[in-house]
Amino acid sequence: MTVILDVNGLAKTYTGHGRSVEAVRDLTFQIRKGELVCIVGPSGAGKTTLLRCISGLLDTSGGRISLDGTAVTGPPAGMAVVFQEYGRSLFPWLTVRQNIELPLKEKGLGRSERAAKIDAALEAVGLRDSADAHPWQLSGGMQQRVAIARAVAYEPSVLLMDEPFAAVDAQTRADLEDLVRRLWHQLGVTVLFVTHDIDESVYLGQRVLVLSNRPTVILEDVPVDLPDERDQLGTRSSAAFTEIRTHVYELVQKAKQGHRPGGR
Amino acid sequence: MKRVLLALGLPVVLVALWWVTSAGSTSFFWPPLSAIVEAFPQTWTADPILHDVLPSLARLTLGYGIALFAGVALGTAVGSSPTLRALFEPVLEFFRALPPPVLIPVIALFAGYTGWTAKVITIALGCLWPILLNTVEGVRSVDEVLRDTARSYRLGGLATLHHVVLRASSPRIATGARQALSIGVILMVISELFGANRGLGASIVQFQRGFAIPQMWTGIILLGLIGVALSGLFRLIEHRTLAWYRGLRQAERGA
Numbered sequence: 001m002t003v004i005l006d007v008n009g010l011a012k013t014y015t016g017h018g019r020s021v022e023a024v025r026d027l028t029f030q031i032r033k034g035e036l037v038c039i040v041g042p043s044g045a046g047k048t049t050l051l052r053c054i055s056g057l058l059d060t061s062g063g064r065i066s067l068d069g070t071a072v073t074g075p076p077a078g079m080a081v082v083f084q085e086y087g088r089s090l091f092p093w094l095t096v097r098q099n100i101e102l103p104l105k106e107k108g109l110g111r112s113e114r115a116a117k118i119d120a121a122l123e124a125v126g127l128r129d130s131a132d133a134h135p136w137q138l139s140g141g142m143q144q145r146v147a148i149a150r151a152v153a154y155e156p157s158v159l160l161m162d163e164p165f166a167a168v169d170a171q172t173r174a175d176l177e178d179l180v181r182r183l184w185h186q187l188g189v190t191v192l193f194v195t196h197d198i199d200e201s202v203y204l205g206q207r208v209l210v211l212s213n214r215p216t217v218i219l220e221d222v223p224v225d226l227p228d229e230r231d232q233l234g235t236r237s238s239a240a241f242t243e244i245r246t247h248v249y250e251l252v253q254k255a256k257q258g259h260r261p262g263g264r
Numbered sequence: 265m266k267r268v269l270l271a272l273g274l275p276v277v278l279v280a281l282w283w284v285t286s287a288g289s290t291s292f293f294w295p296p297l298s299a300i301v302e303a304f305p306q307t308w309t310a311d312p313i314l315h316d317v318l319p320s321l322a323r324l325t326l327g328y329g330i331a332l333f334a335g336v337a338l339g340t341a342v343g344s345s346p347t348l349r350a351l352f353e354p355v356l357e358f359f360r361a362l363p364p365p366v367l368i369p370v371i372a373l374f375a376g377y378t379g380w381t382a383k384v385i386t387i388a389l390g391c392l393w394p395i396l397l398n399t400v401e402g403v404r405s406v407d408e409v410l411r412d413t414a415r416s417y418r419l420g421g422l423a424t425l426h427h428v429v430l431r432a433s434s435p436r437i438a439t440g441a442r443q444a445l446s447i448g449v450i451l452m453v454i455s456e457l458f459g460a461n462r463g464l465g466a467s468i469v470q471f472q473r474g475f476a477i478p479q480m481w482t483g484i485i486l487l488g489l490i491g492v493a494l495s496g497l498f499r500l501i502e503h504r505t506l507a508w509y510r511g512l513r514q515a516e517r518g519a
Contacts, residue, residue, distance in 0.1 A: 057412050074415075075416045080417070081413075092508055093509075094427075106417065136516075
């Protein structure tokens with residue numbers, strides 16, 4: 001499989017007000033086309049910084065990020081981001097349909113092509129009946145579905161998700177997790193999913209990248225050897241799940257205590 | 265139905281009160297309302313409407329339009345750039361503190377007492393500040409996540425300005441525009457008090473100086489009615505364009 005996202009030696013130091021904070025020290029990992037990879041780390045591990053660097057929203061201080069072989073210097077065309085704050089990421093003056101349509105219009109797609117993609121995306125996230133509602137008329141979970149539909153309709157080569165379900169209730173969260181798995185299967189999109197929830201990372205991912213505390217490096221790249229068909233009850237109660245979960249949990253605990261690989 | 269009754273209730277009571285208390289009045293300065301009402305159609309015939317009222321309103325529209333355009337354009341630029349903001353803020357505060365009527369003699373020095381130019385400039389300058397300052401504030405407080413979203417979907421500069429920045433600041437811009445409208449009506453009248461012989465404001469002053477007291481009162485009533493009509497028009501436009509904002513606010517309060 002070809003590498004689609006290549007992060008090499010990524011570093012980010014914030015400077016300002018006469019002091020500098022080293023947020024990310026040295027991150028290297030690859031994501032192959034069609035993978036679903038989760039990044040998990042203790043709170044304050046610079047997860048959002050990392051994601052903002054990869055999405056081109058934040059300048060890096062060192063290292064190299066490339067998407068499809070092209071260096072990322074600003075937001076690249078082949079990437080869509082689903083933010084944690086769904087309520088602030090959707091345009092409240094546009095309807096659900098218009099929210100999905102705006103990036104497509106900007107891409108220069110024709111009217112009928114846009115309509116087809118919007119309908120398909122809404123169908124995929126189960127929101128066909130809410131196309132003409134405004135985002136604020138919908139529940140939190142539905143709003144995040146709209147944001148996901150917008151990202152999916154954009155047809156990115158890599159879909160970045162920044163703790164997208166941190167602000168929804170547990171039941172909605174389980175539904176949305178299954179939605180992500182289903183969309184990933186259906187559309188073959190590459191997904192990089194950042195979360196602080198260990199169970200969620202193991203349940204969703206094919207691999208889990210565990211981050212150290214600040215300044216961030218990768219502590220371990222944990223393969224998730226679970227069957228491809230996952231369900232909330234069976235998978236989560238299986239012995240294999242528990243084993244991987246325990247391992248990741250221990251890694252995160254170590255990260256919190258300041259353990260770093262190879263003394264870096 | 266109930267809303268109409270509520271909206272009309274107090275005006276009806278006030279007019280009735282005025283009518284009754286002024287009914288037997290023999291005071292020269294305080295004529296009975298019936299006399300004023302009688303004078304109204306005789307005072308505001310086609311000629312004064314065509315040559316006083318409409319030109320006044322046209323100057324108001326022109327000045328207000330200029331202020332709206334310049335205020336939003338300049339406010340967007342200043343609100344988007346911290347450097348411009350640091351540069352402009354003290355100057356803006358200075359000019360905002362000056363009451364616009366004070367500027368009328370100064371403007372007249374350059375643009376002349378008679379004619380439209382000085383009056384339109386006066387109205388535009390007075391209306392500019394609330395629109396400008398509110399636009400700066402609105403543009404500055406556009407949500408960061410919204411900006412990030414626009415950037416990550418690679419919306420171009422114009423699309424971001426049109427679909428994101430201006431839309432997100434529109435509630436604040438509307439607030440400024442509403443304040444500016446009442447200032448504009450005041451300045452429409454005041455700008456005619458100095459060296460003008462035609463216009464709604466000028467007419468009222470001439471009636472007063474000529475001791476045509478009932479006619480003067482009709483002018484004041486007409487001015488009030490214009491104010492009500494303009495604010496009604498403004499609310500209608502606001503109601504339509506900011507429907508999403510009211511919905512959003514309601515949803516936030518309900519949550």
